[in-house]
Amino acid sequence: MSHGPRSGLAAVSSALLAMSRHLEVRDVLKTIVASARELLDAQYAALGVPDDHGGFAQFVVDGVSEEQWKAIGPLPRQHGILAAMLHEARAERLADVRKDPRFEGWPSAHPDLVDFLGLPIRDGDEVIGALFLANKNCPKPEGGCGFTQDDEELLGILAQHAAIALTNARLYERSRELTIAEERSRLAHELHDAVSQKLFSLRLTAQAAARLVDRDPSRAKGELQQVAVLAAEAADELRAAVVELRPAALDEDGLVATLRTQIQVLDRAHSARVTFTARGVKALPASQEEAVLRVAQEALHNALRHSGADHVDVTLDRHGGGAVLRVTDDGSGFDPMAVRRAGRHLGLVSMRDRASGAGGTLTVESAPGKGTTIEMEVPGG
Numbered sequence: 001m002s003h004g005p006r007s008g009l010a011a012v013s014s015a016l017l018a019m020s021r022h023l024e025v026r027d028v029l030k031t032i033v034a035s036a037r038e039l040l041d042a043q044y045a046a047l048g049v050p051d052d053h054g055g056f057a058q059f060v061v062d063g064v065s066e067e068q069w070k071a072i073g074p075l076p077r078q079h080g081i082l083a084a085m086l087h088e089a090r091a092e093r094l095a096d097v098r099k100d101p102r103f104e105g106w107p108s109a110h111p112d113l114v115d116f117l118g119l120p121i122r123d124g125d126e127v128i129g130a131l132f133l134a135n136k137n138c139p140k141p142e143g144g145c146g147f148t149q150d151d152e153e154l155l156g157i158l159a160q161h162a163a164i165a166l167t168n169a170r171l172y173e174r175s176r177e178l179t180i181a182e183e184r185s186r187l188a189h190e191l192h193d194a195v196s197q198k199l200f201s202l203r204l205t206a207q208a209a210a211r212l213v214d215r216d217p218s219r220a221k222g223e224l225q226q227v228a229v230l231a232a233e234a235a236d237e238l239r240a241a242v243v244e245l246r247p248a249a250l251d252e253d254g255l256v257a258t259l260r261t262q263i264q265v266l267d268r269a270h271s272a273r274v275t276f277t278a279r280g281v282k283a284l285p286a287s288q289e290e291a292v293l294r295v296a297q298e299a300l301h302n303a304l305r306h307s308g309a310d311h312v313d314v315t316l317d318r319h320g321g322g323a324v325l326r327v328t329d330d331g332s333g334f335d336p337m338a339v340r341r342a343g344r345h346l347g348l349v350s351m352r353d354r355a356s357g358a359g360g361t362l363t364v365e366s367a368p369g370k371g372t373t374i375e376m377e378v379p380g381g
Contacts, residue, residue: 026058026264028169032162033062036133039158040151043135044111047121047162049128050086054078058268064111070273070311071109080104085120085130092118093152097134111135117147119159123167131159202230255289256281256316259296263314270304272329273311280318288378291358292316292325298347299327299374307331307372321380322360328373333366351376 029047037045044063051057059075076082080102081092094100097116106113111134118132133155136146209223250258256278267274284292296314303312309331317324336348348364351374355362360378 025166025169026060026268028162028165029058029060030062032131032158032165033060036131036155036158037062040117040133040147040155041137042117042133042147043137044113045131045133047129047131048076048082049166050078050130068109068111072107073109074271076106081116081118081132082130085118085132086127089120089122089127091120091152091156092116092132093147093149115146117151117155119152119155121159121163121166123163128163128166131155131162199234202227202234205230250286250289250293254283255292258293259314259316262297263300266300266304272304272309274300274304274314275311276314276316278316281316281323282318282321282380284323284378284380288322288358288360291354291360292323292376292378294354295351295362295374295376296325296327298351302347303327303329303331303372307333309371319377322378325376325378326373328371330371333368333370333372335368336364336366 029049033045033047036042036047042063044061046059046061048056048060049058055077056075061069064072078086081094081097081100084090084102085092094116096114097103098114113134115136116132116134117136118130120127121129121131133147136151138146205223205226209220209227212220212223253261260276260278263274263276283289300312300314303309307329309329312327312329315324315326315328317326352362355376355378358378360376362377363375364372365375366372
């Protein structure tokens, strides 16, 4: 190894411990990439998780600034050396990747890679990712590769543990999804049984009142009073169901962790870059945390579905004893007054209602071509 045995072992141990601390897939990917780059002292590291369509479902880099990453453009496709690692499931160690016959170039903003070391990440016979490093920080022998056989073996150890960490993270996320799906299914059945019975009774009572209104107005009046009672009971059932639909993750993980997880999922699912930052936020009362989460979800939905944004940034900052949520996008924007006059609200009415119900305020800043910022402020408990 390029480091001494003791320092090399300590570095591997630190990398494995770092991977074991995370359960969310994207956090695991970032930790794997950062650990590999530090362990082998390379300028650049990346990890791609393939999809079934010739591209990558996730692609995480380390050693590239956010500005440079944006300038590079869309995620790479499965071609060249990356495709070889994924499809042939073998290590690739090259003195100069640019001279390999499989090399197909890269975008103009892409950093210039020379020496290259890549390994597939395998779960049994399945290749679940490709991990690679470039430009080792060391004097390179004339005509030789900066990465050594020892480096390849060390990266192989890391890749084996990366497969375990990534598989565990996927299982964890899948378990969470199943738990949420089961809970929603249970609530849906309860909601259907309780409310449908009330609505059926309401319908029959209304029909009876309609038949009696001409020949027996007093009885019709009594039936209509019963309609009002049944309607109130149905409304109570709905309110109770909505209260129970409070996201389970809020109770288990709190607002910050729940938002971070949901935004990571959106970042993977959409072409736009979705980022999240939380600074000093303390736990809020349950009703306020739910209101903040729902407003964030509605604002993100608008930004990702309607604005054409390339970047959506979500921040949650402490403000006194409360918090301030901001959802900012660089999309097409709109004229809030024109939207209101046209009767299209883009969820703004429900967001304002949620903010008001939590004792807070909501402001909207937008203009055509200028993007949109939704800001919600809620007090502390």
